[in-house]
Amino acid sequence: MYNYDNYDKQMLQERIVQFRDQTRRFQAGELSTEQFLPLRLQNGLYIQRLAPMLRVAIPYGCLSSRQLRKLASISRDYDKGYAHFSTRQNIQYNWPILEQVPDLLAELAEVEMHAIQTSGNCIRNTTTDQFAGVAVDEIEDSRPWCEIIRQWSSFHPEFAYLPRKFKIAVCGTPNDQAATQVHDIGLYIKKDDKGEIGFQVLVGGGLGRTPVIGATICEFLPWQHLLTYLDAIMRVYNRFGRRDNKYKARIKILVKEIGAEAFREKVEAEWLHDKDGSATLTQDEVERCKGFFTDPDYQELDNTNQAIEGAAASDLLFSHWLERNVAPHKKSGYRIVNLCLKETGVAPGDITDTQMEFVADLADKYSFGEVRVTHEQNLVLTDVRLQDLYVVYKALKTESLATPYLGLINDIVCCPGGDFCSLANAKSIPIAESIQRRFEDFDVQKNIGDITLNISGCMNACGHHHVGNIGILGVDKKGAEFYQVTLGGSSDRETSLGKVLGPSFAQAEMPDVMEKIINVYLENRQDNENFLATYNRIGMEPYKEKVYANAD
Amino acid sequence: MPTLIKDGQVVDNPWCLLEKGVDLNAALSDKAEQIVVPFALWQDHKDSLMESSKKIAVWLDSEDDPYELANDVIDLPLICLNFPVFRDGRAFSAAVILRERLNYQGEIRAIGDVLRDQLFYMKKCGMDSFDLADGVNVENALNAFNDFSTSYMSTVEEPLPLFRRR
Numbered sequence: 001m002y003n004y005d006n007y008d009k010q011m012l013q014e015r016i017v018q019f020r021d022q023t024r025r026f027q028a029g030e031l032s033t034e035q036f037l038p039l040r041l042q043n044g045l046y047i048q049r050l051a052p053m054l055r056v057a058i059p060y061g062c063l064s065s066r067q068l069r070k071l072a073s074i075s076r077d078y079d080k081g082y083a084h085f086s087t088r089q090n091i092q093y094n095w096p097i098l099e100q101v102p103d104l105l106a107e108l109a110e111v112e113m114h115a116i117q118t119s120g121n122c123i124r125n126t127t128t129d130q131f132a133g134v135a136v137d138e139i140e141d142s143r144p145w146c147e148i149i150r151q152w153s154s155f156h157p158e159f160a161y162l163p164r165k166f167k168i169a170v171c172g173t174p175n176d177q178a179a180t181q182v183h184d185i186g187l188y189i190k191k192d193d194k195g196e197i198g199f200q201v202l203v204g205g206g207l208g209r210t211p212v213i214g215a216t217i218c219e220f221l222p223w224q225h226l227l228t229y230l231d232a233i234m235r236v237y238n239r240f241g242r243r244d245n246k247y248k249a250r251i252k253i254l255v256k257e258i259g260a261e262a263f264r265e266k267v268e269a270e271w272l273h274d275k276d277g278s279a280t281l282t283q284d285e286v287e288r289c290k291g292f293f294t295d296p297d298y299q300e301l302d303n304t305n306q307a308i309e310g311a312a313a314s315d316l317l318f319s320h321w322l323e324r325n326v327a328p329h330k331k332s333g334y335r336i337v338n339l340c341l342k343e344t345g346v347a348p349g350d351i352t353d354t355q356m357e358f359v360a361d362l363a364d365k366y367s368f369g370e371v372r373v374t375h376e377q378n379l380v381l382t383d384v385r386l387q388d389l390y391v392v393y394k395a396l397k398t399e400s401l402a403t404p405y406l407g408l409i410n411d412i413v414c415c416p417g418g419d420f421c422s423l424a425n426a427k428s429i430p431i432a433e434s435i436q437r438r439f440e441d442f443d444v445q446k447n448i449g450d451i452t453l454n455i456s457g458c459m460n461a462c463g464h465h466h467v468g469n470i471g472i473l474g475v476d477k478k479g480a481e482f483y484q485v486t487l488g489g490s491s492d493r494e495t496s497l498g499k500v501l502g503p504s505f506a507q508a509e510m511p512d513v514m515e516k517i518i519n520v521y522l523e524n525r526q527d528n529e530n531f532l533a534t535y536n537r538i539g540m541e542p543y544k545e546k547v548y549a550n551a552d
Numbered sequence: 553m554p555t556l557i558k559d560g561q562v563v564d565n566p567w568c569l570l571e572k573g574v575d576l577n578a579a580l581s582d583k584a585e586q587i588v589v590p591f592a593l594w595q596d597h598k599d600s601l602m603e604s605s606k607k608i609a610v611w612l613d614s615e616d617d618p619y620e621l622a623n624d625v626i627d628l629p630l631i632c633l634n635f636p637v638f639r640d641g642r643a644f645s646a647a648v649i650l651r652e653r654l655n656y657q658g659e660i661r662a663i664g665d666v667l668r669d670q671l672f673y674m675k676k677c678g679m680d681s682f683d684l685a686d687g688v689n690v691e692n693a694l695n696a697f698n699d700f701s702t703s704y705m706s707t708v709e710e711p712l713p714l715f716r717r718r
Contacts, residue, residue, distance in 0.1 A: 007702060007718055014700045022669060030689065031669075038639055039669055121639070151704040151714070157673035158648055158707075161641025227705070227713075238645045273653055278713065279706035285715040 001064050001370065002147050002292045004112045011155065012109050015116060019043045020102040027099075042122055042160065044115025045101055049422045054093045054101060055118040056108060057125040060132070060146035060170070061089035061373040065360035068371055070111040072356035078104050083356070085341065085349040085377045087413060087464055088167070089127045090118055094420055116154060121162045123153035123234070128170045129177040130374040133293055134336055134382045136328050140189045140197055142172035144289035145226070148281065152227050159234045163241035164249035166234070167206075179375060179491035181205050182467060184251045185233060186214045187226075197223045203233060203263065204255030207461035211497045212252040215260035217267060223286065225271075227279045232271035236263065296368040296383055301333020303386070311390040318393050320442065321404035326389065333386050337367070339379040339396060340403045340411055344436040347429045348414040349377030358399045366392050375464075376413050376452075378406065408445040409453055409518070410436045413464055417457030417474060418481070424457035426474025426481035431455055431510055438511035439518075448518055451531040454489070467491035469532045470517065471498040472510070483510055487517070487543060488535050499540060502548055516547045555690060557671075558659075558681040560697065562690055565683065567609060567630065569663065580604050588632050591616045594624070602627060611663060614642040618649045625656040633679065635664035644677045651678035651708045671696035678708035 004012070019039070026036040044055040056071070063071075071091060075083045078100055084092045096104055108114055117124055126149045128142040129135065149168060153159075159166070169183040180186035186202035198220040205214025221229050240258075242248045255263045312319040327336040339359065342348050351359075363371050363381055366388050372380035379401075384392055396402035405411050412435065415421065417428030432455055439445050454468030465471030471486035483505050486498030505513050518531075520543050525534045535543075556565040568584030576597045579589055586607040594601065594610045601608045609630035612618060621631070631650060633643035643662065650656040661681040662674050668688055675682075675697055684693055706713040 005718065007714060010701055011704075018699050025692075030692075035638070035667060035669070121641075154704055155673075155700060156705055157676035157703065158644045159641070160673055161639050161644065161670070235645050235648070239642055243640060243642075277706070278711045278716065282715065288715075 001062060002059075002143075002289070008112070009109075012112070012114055012116075015043075015114065015155075016102060016105050016109060019105065023098070023102055038120050038161070041120035042117055043101075043105070044118035045098070046119060047422070049418075049420060051095045052098055052101070053420070054096045054104065054115055055086065056091050056093070056113060056115045057118045058089050058091060058113075058373050059150050060126055060128040060143055061130050061375075062143065063371045063373060064111075065363040065369040065371065067111045067113055068356050068360040068363070070107065070113070072353040072360070074104060074107055075356070076353045077107075082350055082352045084347065084416060085351065085373055085379075087349075087375050087377060087415070087462055088125060089130075089373045089375055090125055091373070092416070094416075119165075120160075121164050121166075122160050123156060123162075123166045123168065126150055126153070126168045126170060127178055127183075127375060129173050130372040130380050131177060131327065131336055131382070132172060133295075134329050134331070134334075135173045135175075136330050137175060138173050138330065139191060140172045141290070141293055142170045142178075142189060143293045144286065145172075145187070145189065145223075146170050147289050147292070148226070148285070149230070152230065156234075158231075159238055162234075162238055163243045164246070164251075166237070166251065168230075174493065176491070176493045176495075177374075179464065179467060179495075181214045181495040182207050182211070182464075182491060183214065185230070190220060192220060199223070199226060201229065201233075203267075204252040204260070205495075206250050206252045207464060207466050208250065209247050209459045209461075210250075210252065211461070211466040212256065213495050213497065214252075215255060215263075217260060217264040224281050225275060226281055228274040228277060229267070229271055231274055231279065232267045235270050236266045240266070295331075296370075298331045298334065298383070299385070301385060301387070303332040305333075305386045308386060308389050315390075317402075317404060318390060320446070321393055321402055322389065324404045324408065325402075325406045329383070331383075335384050335386055335389060337381040337384045337389070337392060338374075338406045339381070339401045340406045341378050341401075342405070342411050342436070343400050343403055344410065344440060345433060346400075347416070347419075348412050348432055351379075355399050355401060358395075359401070362392060362395060376411065378411070405442065405445050407450050407452075409439050409448050409451050409514075410445055411453075412436065413452065413454040413468065415456050415462035417455075417463075421457060421462075423460055424474060425459075425476040426457050426483065427507075428455045428457040428463060428472075428474055431472060431474075431483060431507060434507075434511050435514050438515060448522070449530055452490070453514075464491065465489070466497045467495065468498065469535070470514070475504055477504065481507060483507065485513060485517070485547075487540060488532065490532055501540065502544055513547055517543055520546045555684040555686075555688070556681060557684065557690070557693060560694065562694070569611060569632065572613075576600055580606070582606075588630065591620075595620070598624065612643075612646060614640045614646075616646075618646040618654070621650070621656075622654055625650070625654045625658070628656075628658055630659045630661060631656065632661045632663045632683075635662060635666055635670075638665040638667045638670055638685075643679075644673060647674070647677040647679050648708055668693040668696050672699040676703060676707040676709050 172189040188200040201218040202214030367381040418424040456463035456465040457474040467489040489498030611632035
C-alpha cells in the first residue's frame, strides 16, 4: 500500500481546512448555492433525494484493514450503519449531515483517505484491475502507475474546471477487468521487445447518454512521458471540449466531432512543448512508487492441498464457491478470494459496518491486511493461502459473504437508482432483487454460467448497463418507470456495447423477460458457449421473437 | 473600494477595460491613458493601437486562442483572461500557454467572475493579478493563496513537480 509522507499528509489537512471554511462561508451566506456546488462536489458531496451523499475515494481499489475499519466506524457514527460500493471503486455514504462532513473528512484523513475529486468536473479516482499485483497473467503491476496518476491529478490547478467529469483507468493484464475502453482515458500497460514499459493510450471512451469505445491515439508511449502526455490530452480537452451543452461535454464527443486522428494531432502538437520537460517521470520516482507495492511475505507452499480437496468433495457449496469465487494466484500455494456483495434482498454493493469490520479482521488474519474493491461492487482478499480457504469460506458464510455466484447471473451490477439518487429516472435495486429471486436456485445459475447483468436507473449509466451482456436501463415514460433491455455488451478486452432489444417493459414484467432471454440462450447454446458467445453467433432476432411473441 | 489583488496586496487599478464591440476610434478617444482592448480589436488594429500614445493591453475571452498572440507578447505589458463564469476553466490553460509556450513575461490578470476559491489555482497557472468579482470579500480572498503549501504536479509557479523535490 502507498504510505503518505509529510507532503501528502499536509496537503490533505490543508484540503480539510479549506473545505471547512468553504462550508462555513456557504452556511453564512457568503457563497451562493451555485458557487458552493463545484466546491462540495470536488469534495465528494452530493445533495441527493433524501439526504446528502458523500463519495469517498478508494484509490485504484486498494484498502488496508485499518482503512476498512475506519469506513465501518464512520458508517456507524455518521450514517446508518452501512455503506455502498460504487462501480468506480469508491464507497458512498447515503445519510451524512452537511455540517458534520468536515469532521467526517478529518476522520478519513487519520487513515490517509479522502473524498477529493470523487465528483465534479475534474479528474476522478483512477481505477484499475482488482487483481493488480497478484494476477497470473500480469504484464506489469498497475498500482504504482495509478498512484503516480493519483498524485499528478490531485489538486491539478489547470484541470479542476473541465467541461465535464474525467475518468482514467489503467490495466496491466491481458484480461481487462477494469473496463478500460469505456473510460475518458484508458491506459493499457505494455512492454516493448526490450522489456521497457509503455502505455497504449485510448481516449474518448465512456458510457452515459452516448456510449463510445475509446480510440487508440498512441500505440506505445514510453513510461517517462506518461504525465506530459496526459497533460497534453487534458489541455486539448479543457480548451476544446464543448461547454454549451452538458450532454455533449465529455471528451468522447470532442473526439467524435473532430475525429480521433485530428484529436491525436492536437495532442501531439501540444505534447511537443512539454515532452522531456520537468514533468517527465524519473526512474527514481517510479522506483519509489513501486517500493510501496512489493510482494508481501509469501511462504513457499505447494500449489495443491489434499485437505482442501477433501473438503470440496464433501461440501458441495464450498466446491461451488471454490469454482466461482476463487481465482488462481501468481504465487504457488496462494489464491485470490472474491467476496460477492450480492446477497438477495440486499442492495448490490451494500455492506454493513459489522461486515466491514469482519472483512478487515479476516484480511489481517489471512490476507496480509489488505482488501480490494472491484468495479463490479465486490470485495477481494488477494493473498489467501490455499490451505486456509475452507476456514475463510466458513467464516465468510457466518456474515453472508460467501455467496458462491461471482460472475453468474445474480452477481448483478447495479447503481443506487431511484431509491437514493436524484438523477435517476427509475428504481434499480428492486429490479435487481426481483431478478435475483427468479434465479435464486443456484443450480439454475450455474447452468446458465458466465454472464454479466448490469442495471442503471438512468442514462448516466453508473450501473454500466451498456457493457453488461444483459443491460437494463430505467427510463421515464410519461411519469411511469419502465425498463429498456440491451443485449451483447461486454467490458473486457473485446469491449462491445449492447444493442436495444426493443420496446421497454414495466417493472413487474422484468423477471419474465429475463427468463425468456435466458431460455433462448439455453436452447441455442452449443458446446461450452457462454451467453455472450451464443448471442454473438445467433444475433438479436431469436431473443426478440421470444420476448415479444405475444405482444401486439 | 479597490478589488484588484496584485503581489499579495490590494491595489488601485490604472487600466480601463473596454467591452467587446468597441471600435478603434472609440478606443483611441477614451479618456483613460491605459486601456485593455478586446482581442478582436487588437487583431484588427494592432498597428494603429501601438502607434497611439496610450498604453495598450489585451483581454481574451475564454474561447479566444492565446496562441494567436504568439508574435505580440513582447509588446504587451498586460494580458487579461476573462472568466465569463467561474466554472469555465479555459483561462487556466490559456495562462499556462502564455507563460510556458509563448514565454510571456508581463502581467496576466484574471478578470470576470473571479472568486476566492479559484485564486490558488489561478496563481499556480501563472496569473499574477486578480480583479475580483463584485461581492467577494477582499480580505478573505488574500488568504486564498495559502490554501495549500505545495502541489504535486509541475505548475507554472513551481515547474519542478513534487517528485523531483521530495
